Amino acid sequence: MTAWRLLLTRPADDCAALAETLAGEGFFSSCLPLLDIVPLPVSDKVRQGVAQLSRCSAVIVVSKPAARIAVALLDADGPHSLAMPWFSVGAATAQILRDHGLDAHCPEEGDDSEALLQLPRLREGVSLPGSRVLILRGEGGRELLAERLRELGASVEYLELYRRDLPAYAPRELPRRIEAERLNGLVVSSGQGFEHLRQMAGDAWPTIAQLPLFVPSPRVAEQARAAGAQTVVDCRGASAAALLTALREHPVPVF
Template sequence: MNAWRLLLTRPAEDCAVTAQALAEQGIYSSSLPLLAIEPLAETPEQRSLILDLDRYHAVIVVSKPAARLGLDLVDRYWPQPPLGPQWFSLGEATGHILSDYGLDASWSEQGVDSEALLAHPQLIKALAQPEPRVLFIKGEGGRSLLGDNLNAQGVQTDSLTLYRRRQPQYAPNTLLQRLTDEALNGLVVTSGQGLLSLRALAADAWPIPVTLFVPSSRVAEMARQMGMGNIVDCCGAGTPALLNALRNTPVPTAA
């Protein structure tokens, strides 16, 4: 497993955490963040939603940045978290941020996509009451499938949007130069947006002839449609899922 040499593309803070975990396993990695998190200025609408937190039956936090920024708001406006809503996350890593804060958070062990959370018994139970209400804590865009499904079931949903993602600017040929100079044999993306940013950065060099590690079947299918060949579905966006995929994937033979 330690013959893998990976390029990590998450936001810088997450790259650092993953790189440390990989290094502990003897795996070399290089970081080239393709997404940067830009918190949004607080608005009256945001303040109103967080002050109404106790009116929701469930709060769904869709990412680690959403968890961190959302908990900052809870700290600001609630002496202690309200007892009303049940907290859910898309993915274990996000859930642990909520749990470490002291919330009784739940997430699906069956996957990190919207379908897995919709089938979670705890979420179904939380919404099995008259006029259920859900608050999403999220970034701009994304996760419309989850909201659309809940709306179709008669659930009222609101969104507390706390950040936007932007693509850092790199010089042309940065990606290929990094792959060549550091003899990297694997690329790691953890979202569909990250994949699109990778494709844009590669430009005419796409598809790149290295193994691509992705977080879900949805992103794997996106990559296939975009022409990538050697794709590994990690079945999760967190570091444990990546490590498990590395254990079970043969290292490519050097040409």
């Protein structure tokens, strides 16, 4: 067992899966999910977006929840001819799409927007005149991805499928958990996850901000540093493999 004792904050199912993976590698972790995935009502806009998928040059799915909701919508809407390439940042999201028979691609190395933008198949698809990209996501997020795609000449639209709520916890549950379990590192999987972490920290944030914070991207790293986090480690991806690499490269703090 390593000296790292980590707080995991992903949605409940993903949190449990990551904890199991970490335990197999000798890392102690404690799950405190700070994101509750809530599917949005199926609006006319969502129905229209699904109906018009075949007109897209490429579809980008930014997360596993977005992929799960998307394939459920496709099933409910009936048979589709969807020969266009689908893309995701992470391999787990791509696998959900492939299991549904979709032509899904993701970076082999790195699981962030920058790695995705370097995929030749994606760049080829958006380089064609009149190319149209649809990004399936939760409320907010991945603005950099859309900006870069537009710079490459693509028309980019969003279809928001879910929101991320903060689960209900007793007051001061976050600092209590950190102290009771002697945790010495924090892991967040998104910008909103970090904002929920700060919210849960309350007036204990200046103390909690001293703990190493593992984040998935440069954007979230910048967000955390601006909020006062003192030691921010950019894992360059939200996968378990990316986190494990960062944990092995970063020294355990001594308090």
